Every structure is written in structure tokens, then in C-alpha cells.
Amino acid sequence: MKYMRTFFIIWSTLLMASNAYAQKKLSKNQQEKFVVLGNCEMCKKRIEKAALTVKGVKMAQWDIPSKILQVVYNAQKIDADQIHLAIAQAGHDTRLHKASDVIYAELPLCCLYERLNIE
């Protein structure tokens, strides 16, 4: 009986420890939402395409009215910053990275958005 109790304590400690470890472990299906500046259907294609070019991004959906991009990515492989960067390099500002003026100026007319400071 005593052994049983000891075993149970050790077993539950191990379980909790592994649980804590699992929580620290980065998710393979990390979801994140952030604002990306853009206007139209064409921007939507450009933004989603730019996000998906980052290997490890599984899904990218940009909503035109709210300007919110929803991404699912493998956080064990990449971090969100890389996605922000790829999108900024395609000409669309995010909270973490701004598109260069040169790339911005080359956007198609319908995609020229008002450059704001976003939080």
C-alpha cells in the first residue's frame, strides 16, 4: 500500500512535469491574428500569398473590412516575426515591419493604402 502511494506520487509528479514541459513546447499549430494594411481583393491575394511563401505557414486569411490577418503556423519552425517581414516585403505594413517606400510606391493603384502607425 505504501509502495502504491509512493508510486502514485511519483507518477503524478512526472505527469505534471511532462505537462509543464508540453506547455512550454511550441505549438505546431500556432494561431495568431494581426493587422496588415491593405485595401482590396488584390491586396488579399498579395498578403495571403506572401504569408504562405514562408515555409511553416499553414494557413493565411486576410479579412478586407477588419484588415486582420489570421495565420496558423508551425511555431517550432518559424516565429511570427518572419511572417510580418515577408508581408512587409510584399509592400504591406504590419505592426512589426513596415514596407519600404520603394516597394510601397510600386503597389498597384488599388492596393495603395493610407500609411498609418499601427499598434
Add this chain to the structure above:
Amino acid sequence: MKLYKLFILFIGCWPVTAQTFFEGKIIAKENTETIAISGANVYWKDTKVGAISDSNGNFELEIVPNNNNLIISYLGYKTDTLSVDLSKRLIHFLKEDPEAALAEVTVTQKQRTLQKSVYQAQNIVTVNKDELLKAACCNLSESFDTNPSIDVNFSDALTGTKQIRMLGLTSPYILFAEENIPSVRGAAQAYGLTFTPGTWIESIQITKGAGSVVNGFESIAGQINTELIKPFAAQPLFLNLYASANGRVEGNIHFTAPVGKKWHTGLFIHANQRNQKVDRNNDGFLDMPIAEQLNLLNRWQYTDAERGWVGFLNFRLMEDHKQLGQVEFNPTASTDGIWGSELSTQRWEGAMKIGKVNPILTYRSWGLQAALSYHQQESYFGLRIYDINHKSSYINLLYNSIIGNTNTTLKSGINFYFDTYEEQVDEVNWLRTDQGIGGFTEISQTSEKINWTLGMRIDIHNNLGTFLTPRFHLRYTPFETSIFRASAGQGRKAANIFAEQQQQFGTNRSIQIRNTDGVFYGLEAEKAWNYGFSWRQILLRGPKQADITFDYYTTDFEKQVVVDWETPGAIKFYNLEGESYAKSFQVAVDYSPSAQWDIRLAYKNYQVKSLYDSGFKQMPLQPKNRFFVNVGWESKTTTNGRQWRWDATWHGVGSQRLVASPRDGQGRWAPAYNLINSQLSRTFSSDFEMYLGGENIGDYRQVNAIISAEQPFGPLFDSAQIYAPIFGQMTYVGLRWNL
């Protein structure tokens, strides 16, 4: 080489020399769109140096010394004064001036009622509700009249049933599905399309060519999926009434209501009746049957958007009765020597669907569909008897996910199917059970220019054996305005020779089945490859739209059950021994010169040939050429929702080969003819509208529709040799009311 370098140098230097100019672009937001402002005044403050922006909003302005204060003004917008960085190109948004705002002009683009897929690999045409309204009557079989991809033929001179053809092949070669559950098959093949009322239909998706493997291996020419109206989205109470000059009366009532927070239910009731005896061609036979149908559908819809659950439950009951034959026939009295016929069909169905979408990983979902149906037809045609009882069950488990990212999607699943058929054909009873299990996987890859879908399924079937069904679709868009598609795929099916060819019972031909060693009435299962190529070129975009589509499809039968009507007094069924194909070419132009007008033109050519006992011939009653024109017009909707809508369809039906008969002789072709249908609708408010229409306005009728009508019990009696309508011009009126 040196010259080349010099050129580079020159180009490189050019911006430096151009620095005496300042460039920029003036734009503004209109609703959600960014528009270029042309004609804006741009000038340096306190100077006369200025410019006007061009049609793209661009301007170029000479730099003046010691002044970088730029003023931009445009009528209707606030005038801005900016201090600009002269070394950089300026992109500037003008803000609307609410006080000076001009009357707003909104440009809305109308959605087309027949939408061709642009991004999908498969060649899919979606028919939406507005398009379905153009053919106001009355059921699924009549919903294709304004669509050039589908041809409508007449099956026989007795039942008035319309038969659907695609790529030159009759409806058994098309896989019909109702919300992705296979329907209109087996016993329901001949009349099943008339068992779905038109008002129940939300949209129809027509896939030309092999199509997806998800719904089974049976599709050969294509797939037609019908989406029914959803209780969640439908009006709480809807009423539709219809009456035609030939005595057809139809009524539809829909009720829908929410039940609790997550459930919606709908009750859809359809009834139709024709009780007038009409014999305009005086052959002693009714031109259209006396008929009545009662059709009930109860749907339950469950939605839990937060957790991603969706579900449907459907219950359906249908009873249909038709009386056909000679005018003086009375089923309840003794009628010796009078040819009469009755068809009674009872059908019930239960279906359920559950789907779960992962709320975070929205690309990951699974679904379960299950359907049970019972179909009973009891009928006699003069002295002939045909009864069929078909019980069917179907289960489909489907999983969707991605490979890598959402550009590559994966569909995978399992089907179970179980069908029992009990038939009585005159004195012979036939019993058969078809059962099997199928597993499938479909991978789709999407990119900007190329999409492809590769599907493969394996089936283990008690009567067809174990076999693979491969299907492939490709879309290539080298330019935004050119869409090329190619497809290849295989399909198989059991030929239900009696249920599919029920027009044979309206004849006194003797039924001869030559082969004896096959599983299906002694015959082998059918097997075919379908290959297709399509090119759609968009010619005009914007307020005027135009495109042209070329389609070429060929179906090669490896195995087929040949239906041979060539010998008078007999109908023969035998396994194909030799070549059989259906080649179809279609060129279609869609043109919308304005938001009010819509014009569709099409030409179709069909080479549908099989090796019959008597030689390699075009399928009888299959026009080689068909022309199609549809013109639609609608007035602008007034502020109180009033609108006029009008449309007209012209079918030019080319000549058709006729089989030898005492009426037609040997080697005759039916004359070409025209059919014109038209409809006018008036919307009085968003809740009430009425329509008036005419079918076969030119009143073209086939004379001597029934062969040997004067001797209906003689060996040559035949009502199946129909190439044109028997009933002539017909007008109808109807109303739709959302209460």
C-alpha cells in the same frame, strides 16, 4: 557591347538629371476602393508653378527654389497643403470634403446568374436562384432550359417526361447528387428529376467531365449537384402558385422557424395536379398525362459557429400518380380494348449530415453523411407490367486537411453503399443487391497560374469486383483572361436497363437481352474514360462583360450496354463489341452589354456513335447540331423594389436519326426545328412578384407522335420515337410571395 554599357550608364544617370522635377500620385478612397484622381490641381504655394494630375493620378511638377509647400486641390475634396520631401515620389490621399461632397455615385456590379468557375480545376458552372427563376416551372428536370451545357430531350409521347443530356450522353451517365448525396439513380432514374420541386432548389452545380471521386465512381459524363434551400437562410413563409393553360396547377408553401438558439427547421410542401384531358393531335392518346403529386420535406439545420459544428436532418415523403394512354381510358371501369396506363410512385428518404470544422485550423474538418431511401413504383402500360422496389443506404465519412499549407488540400474518406432492387417486368422477376465499400483520396494544388486536382478511389463491390477509379483535372491560366482546363477520368456503372429505359414499356417491342453470363440482367457493367479540354477567353471586363468558351469532351466506352431500337418490334440489349464514343464540341459566348442585358449564344456538335448489330451509327434521336440563344433583360430596381424581368430562349435542334419504323421508313432523319420559350416577371416589392410565360411559342409539334396509335395492342405500337414536343404552345402564370 560598349554601346550597351553606355546605354545602362545613361539610364542610370537619368533620374539625376530629372531632379528638377517633382513627381507624385494623387489618389483617394471611395468606399473601400482606392481610386486615382485625375484633374487635381497641384502647385507650389504662393507661385504659379502648377500641374494637373493625369488619368492615373500622376503629376510631374518643376521644382522651384526654396519652396517645398505643395497645395493639392480637387473639387469635392479638402484642399491640402503639404511640406514635401523633394527627393521622394509623393503618394497622397485626398480626403472627401463632407460639405462640398457631390452627389454620390455608386457603381454596383451585378452578379452573373450563371457563374463559370475561374479558379477551380474542374469545369463547373453554378446556376443560382435568379437563373432558376427564368424557368419558372416547376421541378429539377425543367431547371436547365436556359443553360447551354445541358440538353433537354423528350423521353416518350406518353409521360411528358423531359430527359437531360450532357456531352451527348443521357442522364444515367450523369451522377446526380442532392447536397452531395447521390440521388436520382436506380429506380428514380427515369422520373426522379420531376420529384424535386423547383422552389426547393437553392443552386445547382454542373461539372462537365469526370468530376470528383468523392461522391462515387458512377459519373461518366459529369456531375450535377443540387443544393436545397436552407431553413437558416429561407424566408419564414413563402408561397408559390402556378397554373398553365394545359391544366397543370402547382402550389408550394415553405415554413421556416428557429427552434432554440442553434436549430432551424423548415417544412416544405409541394403539390401539383393536372386533371384536364388534352388530345390536341387527335391520335386518341393524351398529349400529357393526368397527374398528381404530393411532396413533403422537413429539414432541420443545426449550427454552432463557435465550436464549428453544423448538421442537417432531412425527412422526405413523396407520392406521385400518373394516368396516361387513350383518352377514353378509365382505370376504375372495365376498359377492354382500350390502352391505358398508370404509374404510382412512393418514395421516402431520410438523410443526415454532421460536419465539424476546427475553429482555429479552419482548413481541418470532417463530415459524416448518411442517407436511407425507399422507392416503390408500380405501373402498367397496356398489358405490360413494370414494378420496381429500390431500397438504398449510403454512408460517407469525409476528412479535409492540408499538406504543408492551404495551397495543397487533401480530401480523404470512405463510402459504404447498399442497394437492393426488386423488379417485375411482365412475368419475370429480377432481384439484385449491389453493395460495396470505397475509399478515396483527392489532392488539390492551387497556385496563381496552375491548379490541379488528382483523385483516386478504390472500390470493393460485390458485383463490379475490386477496381480503381482515377480522375485528374488541371487548370492553367497563363494570362488573367485565358483559362485552359483539361480533365481525364474513369467511371463505371451498372445499367439498370428497365428503370433507365422506361419508355420501352410504352411500346409493344419484345425485350431481348442477348447476353446471359453478366451480373446485371445477364449484361456486363459499363466502363468508360472521359477526356476533356476547355478554353475560356475573357474578352471584356467591367461594366460590359464578354467571354467565349470552347469545350471539347470525348467519352470512350470500353464496356457498354447497347440499347438497340433498330429492329421494328424489338428492343435489344447487348454488351458492346466494338467501338462506342460520345464526342461533343461546344462554343459558347456570354455577353452582358450593360447591367440590364445578358446574352448567351452557343453552338453544340455531337458525334455519339456505337456499334449496333446493323452497323456503326449515330445514336438515334440525338441531334448532331444544336443552337442556343438566351437573351435576358431586367429593368433597374426602383427604390421600392419594383422591377421588370424578361428572358427568351431559342433552341435550334438539328436533325436526328430515326430508327426504322412503319412511320419513318428506313434511314430517315427527323427535320430540324426551333423551340422558343419566354417569360416576363414583374416584381411589385421585394416580397411579391408575378410571372407570365410561354413555352414552345412557335407551336412546333411532332405529327404522328405515336407509331401505330390506331392499334395500341399490335406489335408495332411505339410511343418512344419522339424527336420534338407533342404538346404545342403553352402559356402559364404564377406568383411568388414572401409573407
